[in-house]
Structures are given as structure tokens and as C-alpha cells.
Amino acid sequence: MGDNTLLSVFCSPLRYVQGAGAMRRLGAEMVAVGLEGPALVIAGATPIARLAPIWAAALDEVGIAHRVRLFGGESSRREIAAIVEEARSLGARTIVAAGGGKVLDAARSAAAALRLPFVSCPTICSTDAPTSALSVIYADTGPQRGSVEVYEIHRRSPDLVLVDTQVIAESPPRFLAAGIGDAMSTWYEGRAAAAAGRPNMRGGRATLAAVDLARLCRDTVLADGEAALDECRAGRAGASLERVAEAATLLSGLGFESAGLAAAHAVHNGLTAIAATHHALHGEKVAFGTLVHLLLEALSATDAVVREATLAEAKHVAAFFVRVGLPVTLDALGVGAEGVESLATAVRRIAARATEPGETIHNMPFPVDVDSVAVAIEAADAVGRAAVRAGAVG
Numbered sequence: 001m002g003d004n005t006l007l008s009v010f011c012s013p014l015r016y017v018q019g020a021g022a023m024r025r026l027g028a029e030m031v032a033v034g035l036e037g038p039a040l041v042i043a044g045a046t047p048i049a050r051l052a053p054i055w056a057a058a059l060d061e062v063g064i065a066h067r068v069r070l071f072g073g074e075s076s077r078r079e080i081a082a083i084v085e086e087a088r089s090l091g092a093r094t095i096v097a098a099g100g101g102k103v104l105d106a107a108r109s110a111a112a113a114l115r116l117p118f119v120s121c122p123t124i125c126s127t128d129a130p131t132s133a134l135s136v137i138y139a140d141t142g143p144q145r146g147s148v149e150v151y152e153i154h155r156r157s158p159d160l161v162l163v164d165t166q167v168i169a170e171s172p173p174r175f176l177a178a179g180i181g182d183a184m185s186t187w188y189e190g191r192a193a194a195a196a197g198r199p200n201m202r203g204g205r206a207t208l209a210a211v212d213l214a215r216l217c218r219d220t221v222l223a224d225g226e227a228a229l230d231e232c233r234a235g236r237a238g239a240s241l242e243r244v245a246e247a248a249t250l251l252s253g254l255g256f257e258s259a260g261l262a263a264a265h266a267v268h269n270g271l272t273a274i275a276a277t278h279h280a281l282h283g284e285k286v287a288f289g290t291l292v293h294l295l296l297e298a299l300s301a302t303d304a305v306v307r308e309a310t311l312a313e314a315k316h317v318a319a320f321f322v323r324v325g326l327p328v329t330l331d332a333l334g335v336g337a338e339g340v341e342s343l344a345t346a347v348r349r350i351a352a353r354a355t356e357p358g359e360t361i362h363n364m365p366f367p368v369d370v371d372s373v374a375v376a377i378e379a380a381d382a383v384g385r386a387a388v389r390a391g392a393v394g
Contacts, residue, residue, distance in 0.1 A: 006197070009204025010258045013120070013131050013158045016250055020166040020237040023054050023121065026096070027062035033159050035117050036093045037064035042083055042107040043098040044071045047123045051098060051167070066096075075105040076140035076149075083110035094119060094159075100175070101127035101282060105135035112154040120158040124175040125168045125245050127182050127282050131253030133157045134201060138272075147272040153201060165237040165245050173232045174325070176241075178283030179248035180225045181326045184317065185290040186252045187218035189360070190259025192293070196365035200260040207258060214255030220247035225324050263296055263354075263368070264289035266361035267377070270354030274346055276334035280327065287326040288333060291318055291380035292373070293364075299376055300366045314380070318387035328384030330377070347377050 015033050017025065030039070041055055052068055059066045069086050072079040083106060087095060095114075097107030098121040111118035112135075120130040129136075135152040139145050168176065191214070194206040220243055227240035256265075267289030271277045277285060294314035301307035321328050330336060335350070336343040351373035354361050361368055 006199060006205040008207045009200060009202045010207045010210055010254075011133060011157050011202050012254055012258075013161045015159070016131065016161045016163075018163040018165060018242070018246060018250070020169075021164060022162050023051060023164040023167060024058055026055060026058040026119075026121065026162060027060075027064055028058070029160055029162055030059075030064065030094065030119060031062050035119065035159060037066060038090050038092050039064055039066040039094045039096050039119075040083075040087045040090050040092040041066055041068045041096045041098065042071050042103060042110075043068065043123075044100070044103055047098045051123070055098075064094075067092075071099060071103045071106065073102075074140040075102040075109075075136060075138055077137065078140060079106045080109045080113070080137075083107060084113050087114055087116065092116060096121060098123055100124050101129035101136070102138070104129050105137070108133075108154065108158070109135040109137070109152055112152075112156075117159040118156075119160045119162065121162045121164070122249060123164075123167050124171045125163075125179040125248050126175040127179060128186070128249060128252035128256055130161050130163070130249050131158065132201070132257045134257065148269045161249070163245060163249055165242055168245055169232055169237040169241055170235050171232070173229050175281070176229055176232045176244070176248075177324050177326055178281040178287075180221050180228075180244065180283070180324055181287030181290070181321065182283035183217050183221045183244075183248040183252040184321075185264035185286050185293070186255040186259070187214045188290055188293050189262040189264050189363075190214035190255050192262040192297070192365055193260025193360075193363040196363055198260055198363040201257045206260060210255060210258035213251050214259045217247045217251035217255050220244065220251065222320060225320070229324055260363055261360035262363040263293035263361045263373075266354040266359040267292045267350065267373075269359065270350035270352070270373075271333060271335070273349055273353040274335055276336075280333050284327050285333065287321050288328060288330075288380065288384070291321075291328060291383060292376050295376040295379040295383065296364060296368065296372065299372070299379065311383075314383050315387065318383050319390065321384075322387045322391040328387055330381045332384075347374050350374075351377060
């Protein structure tokens with residue numbers, strides 16, 4: 001049960017800037033919040049090829065010296081240590097990260113280790129990582145390679161989050177769909193954690209603002225998600241893409257961090273224990289986790305009306321996921337594809353990882369265990385398969 005002594009805690013970035021062409025204002029926006037150079041910019045190969053000249057012009061304009069470092073590919077302890085070493089060699093006063101969630105998470109951890117300001121510049125809209133003080137650390141060696149090792153909560157949120165929606169519009173639509181999947185979990189998980197009185201990701205009680213932002217996130221994505229994907233396919237930062245980018249980045253980030261996580265992200269972590277799922281993006285796995293979350297709620301409900309309403313919601317969400325191209329079945333995620341274990345064994349392995357001590361699934365307002373989660377995974381898979389069949393017919 002919840003701790004009645006918890007204080008309400010809401011955290012957010014110091015400054016959030018969004019719009020087409022926003023990257024050209026990187027230097028000016030850094031100066032606006034008092035950040036200084038030298039700046040170490042961490043990014044993947046694609047953002048570097050596309051944006052390095054823009055960074056150079058924007059930072060030179062305000063007299064901020066900088067160096068660009070190619071991201072090593074994984075948000076791991078080894079990569080974080082390498083970024084720390086590079087920042088020290090530069091004498092960096094600010095760390096900037098540009099790319100997807102793993103780039104941001106690794107650079108954020110390095111900035112935290114050095115107690116330096118952090119600037120988050122997502123170039124894809126695939127997760128709600130940009131606004132948070134949370135880094136997900138992955139194993140990059142051994143048999144657990146690619147699986148989630150730990151969540152790392154830092155002392156401070158980013159000093160600046162800068163989202164160039166034209167860059168988002170020119171990215172592969174699959175990334176935006178994954179961001180929609182991640183964003184859809186925010187309301188359901190935040191609602192559950194708040195109902196249970198469980199601490200949010202910053203150790204406090206959820207505020208009214210956090211819960212309402214989480215709800216607005218879900219509503220915005222449902223209303224504009226399909227149109228936003230159409231705009232992304234056309235390479236256009238239209239009104240729907242702007243709204244969904246804000247929902248999947250700002251609203252989802254504030255919502256998950258200050259309202260809390262529950263089953264969906266724990267199931268994501270469980271899925272990472274299956275090597276064949278590593279091709280799936282974070283938001284794709286979280287989308288399936290959201291269906292499991294809703295099935296857990298439905299199967300635990302003692303009131304028949306509540307049970308049926310929750311099951312109907314799960315079917316509605318699954319149908320939406322199918323329309324935006326998100327995986328809603330175990331088969332689509334690759335579970336069982338390895339051929340080294342039965343599907344039932346793989347499901348129990350996912351459930352066991354999802355219910356480890358300290359996992360966010362224990363923020364649900366009722367007890368969960370391996371058995372109940374395994375049943376919910378199988379039920380979610382059945383709902384997903386029905387949604388796929390209905391979509392094919394439709």
C-alpha cells in the first residue's frame with residue numbers, strides 16, 4: 001500500500017523548446033539558461049552527418065567551443081565511462097546529446113557523473129527519454145547483452161530539451177510509431193501507480209498535474225497519432241506531428257517521471273530477456289506491455305462491469321496499435337522465434353524478469369506474481385491476435 005507520509009514531487013526540465021528548425025537555435029537556447037562551453041556533443045552517425053554543420057553554426061554564433069563524439073551504440077557502463085573520459089579531456093562545461101533514447105541516456109549518465117549541465121536534443125521521437133532524469137543502462141557484453149541492467153535516477157532533469165520537429169518529420173516513421181507506443185503507456189501506468197499511492201520515479205507522490213498530463217498524453221496520441229504518421233511519411237512537420245511530438249516527448253516524459261511507472265515498462269524489461277526481441281524498439285515492446293498492463297487490471301477486477309470495461313479498453317488500444325503499425329503479439333516481437341524453448345517457457349521467463357524485486361510492476365494497486373503476469377501476457381497476445389485479424393478484415 002502507499003506511504004501516507006510521501007510528499008508530492010513534480011520534476012521537469014529547466015527549459016523545453018520545440019518547433020521546425022529549432023536546432024538552429026541550439027546555441028542561443030543554451031545561453032538563455034546560462035550554459036557555457038566547451039560543449040561535448042554526443043551523437044550517432046546519422047545525426048552527425050545531418051546536423052554537425054548546424055551545430056557548428058549555432059554554437060559558433062554565441063562563442064561556444066565544441067567537440068563532436070560518435071556514440072558507441074549502447075547505453076552501457078563502458079560507453080558512459082568513455083564519454084566521461086572524453087568530456088574530461090575537453091574540459092567540457094556542458095554535455096549535449098543528439099539522437100535516440102540510448103544516446104541521451106548514456107550522455108545523461110556521463111553528465112551526472114561529472115555534475116555537468118545536460119542538453120537533450122532528440123532527433124527521433126521514439127521514447128519519452130529526452131525530458132527525464134532517468135537513464136536506462138543496458139548490458140553490452142556476455143549472455144545478457146542487450147538486456148536492461150538497471151534504471152539510474154539522476155539528481156537533476158535536463159537543463160534544456162530542444163526538439164526540432166522538422167528533423168523528427170524526416171526520420172523513419174517507425175520511430176514515431178514507437179514513440180506513440182511508449183506514450184500510450186504513460187496514462188495507464190501513472191493512473192495505476194497513483195491509485196496505489198506508490199512513489200513516482202523521483203520518490204514522491206504524484207501531483208494532480210502529473211496525472212492530468214499523463215491523461216492528456218494518451219488523449220492527444222489517440223486523436224492525432226495516425227495523422228502525425230501520415231505527416232511523417234510526407235516529411236512534413238504539420239500540426240498533428242507537432243502535437244504528437246509534444247505528447248510523446250514532453251507530456252509522456254513529465255507523466256511517467258512524476259506520476260510513475262507500473263506494469264507496461266516492467267514487461268518491456270521482461271521482453272529484453274529474450275534475445276529474439278532485441279530487434280524491437282523500446283516503444284514497440286512497451287506497447288505490448290501496455291496491453292499486458294490492461295489485461296492484468298481486467299483479470300484482477302472483482303467487479304464484472306469494471307472487468308468488461310477494462311477488457312474493452314484493451315481491445316480499443318490494440319486496434320489503435322495495429323492501425324499505427326505497432327506489434328501487438330508475441331510472434332510479432334519474436335518471442336518463440338529462437339526455437340530453443342517453448343512459447344510457454346519464454347512467457348514465464350518474461351514474467352519472471354518483469355516481477356523481479358524492485359520492478360515497477362509492483363506499483364500496480366494489487367499483488368502480482370509470475371503466474372498472474374504469465375496469464376496476462378497470454379491474454380494480451382490473444383487480444384492482439386484478434387486485433388490483427390480484425391484489422392486485416394477491415
